[in-house]
Amino acid sequence: MSINLKIIAITFIFLLVLLVMFFSLRKKISVKYTIFWCSCLCILVLFTLFPDLLLWFTKLFGIQLASNFIFAILIGVLFFVTIYLTMVVSEQNEKIRKLIQEVSLLKNEKNKKN
Amino acid sequence: MKILLIIPAYNEEKCIKSTCQSIINYNRKNKTNYDFVVINDGSSDNTSKICHECKYNVVDLVNNLGIGGAVQTGYKYAYENNYDIAVQFDADGQHDVSYVKDIIKPIYNNEANMVIGSRFIRKDKKNFNSTFLRRIGIRLISWKIKSLTGKKIYDTTSGFRAVDKNIIMIFSKNYPSEYPEPVSEVNVLKHKYKILEVPVVMHERLSGRSSIHSWKNVYYMLNVFLSMNIESRGR
Numbered sequence: 437m438s439i440n441l442k443i444i445a446i447t448f449i450f451l452l453v454l455l456v457m458f459f460s461l462r463k464k465i466s467v468k469y470t471i472f473w474c475s476c477l478c479i480l481v482l483f484t485l486f487p488d489l490l491l492w493f494t495k496l497f498g499i500q501l502a503s504n505f506i507f508a509i510l511i512g513v514l515f516f517v518t519i520y521l522t523m524v525v526s527e528q529n530e531k532i533r534k535l536i537q538e539v540s541l542l543k544n545e546k547n548k549k550n
Numbered sequence: 551m552k553i554l555l556i557i558p559a560y561n562e563e564k565c566i567k568s569t570c571q572s573i574i575n576y577n578r579k580n581k582t583n584y585d586f587v588v589i590n591d592g593s594s595d596n597t598s599k600i601c602h603e604c605k606y607n608v609v610d611l612v613n614n615l616g617i618g619g620a621v622q623t624g625y626k627y628a629y630e631n632n633y634d635i636a637v638q639f640d641a642d643g644q645h646d647v648s649y650v651k652d653i654i655k656p657i658y659n660n661e662a663n664m665v666i667g668s669r670f671i672r673k674d675k676k677n678f679n680s681t682f683l684r685r686i687g688i689r690l691i692s693w694k695i696k697s698l699t700g701k702k703i704y705d706t707t708s709g710f711r712a713v714d715k716n717i718i719m720i721f722s723k724n725y726p727s728e729y730p731e732p733v734s735e736v737n738v739l740k741h742k743y744k745i746l747e748v749p750v751v752m753h754e755r756l757s758g759r760s761s762i763h764s765w766k767n768v769y770y771m772l773n774v775f776l777s778m779n780i781e782s783r784g785r
Binding site: 529 | 587607609610611613615619622623626627630727
């Protein structure tokens with residue numbers, strides 16, 4: 437892995453960290469998701485700095501190309517994240533539904549009293 | 551016995567007045583006292599305005615919830631206000647208030663916990679039986695409910711139904727959001743409550759269209775079948 441490639445990769449990851457921090461500081465991403473994304477990015481940094489580590493893992497899983505290993509892992513992680521987020525969205529849906537119902541019923545009650 | 555008609559309404563400005571007026575007139579003529587509540591599901595037309603002008607009892611949902619969420623609000627209302635019987639009643643003129651007495655009668659007589667107004671029990675020329683494809687869909691759902699619960703229900707998607715206090719409580723806590731009718735039947739049967747069907751005549755809707763149409767049919771069946779499986783197994 438050339439030093440140029442390393443610099444580009446690290447810069448890219450650094451930008452992603454900045455993005456996560458930016459949203460986190462503005463409270464657009466809650467802390468638990470910040471931790472998750474930062475640890476993911478840390479692992480990527482580790483692999484960039486020590487490509488041998490990556491090659492070792494690649495061999496361990498019996499995959500021929502390091503890039504294939506990366507793709508497989510990333511796709512797996514992204515699938516997991518998306519499914520998890522669908523669950524979060526569905527849960528929030530239920531909560532919002534309950535809220536709308538309760539608020540609307542309260543308003544109806546208040547109207548009747550007036 | 552306190553009886554409540556739940557009227558979910560989404561953009562029904564054309565017929566909401568005649569539907570509510572038909573109930574009020576019926577009460578006056580027959581000395582019944584059916585209460586009703588319109589659940590305005592965040593309509594963008596004048597549904598809410600008309601209801602307030604006519605001083606109907608109306609719950610304005612602050613956001614659109616879809617049919618399941620709207621109907622469940624009605625059941626919550628019935629539960630909080632201690633109603634003995636809740637009847638689902640369409641705003642679009644499909645249901646006839648004179649049949650309400652028939653579908654609440656089995657609950658009066660302790661013959662059933664839930665009564666469904668069915669189009670298929672008695673063959674009647676006047677009756678609006680909906681389209682061929684839709685009838686096949688209803689058959690399939692009927693067969694599925696039979697295989698899940700052992701109970702044969704003919705008009706599985708009928709929205710004209712009455713429930714007693716026990717079911718009001720169940721529905722106010724748990725009611726399917728997307729295509730609620732068949733799934734809620736599975737829920738009731740799972741709790742070992744009794745469902746009965748009585749014949750009713752339904753009219754063709756005055757305006758608006760069914761929530762189930764064209765390309766959505768396949769998705770509808772898939773959704774309903776999966777939901778029924780989950781409902782019959784879940785907690």
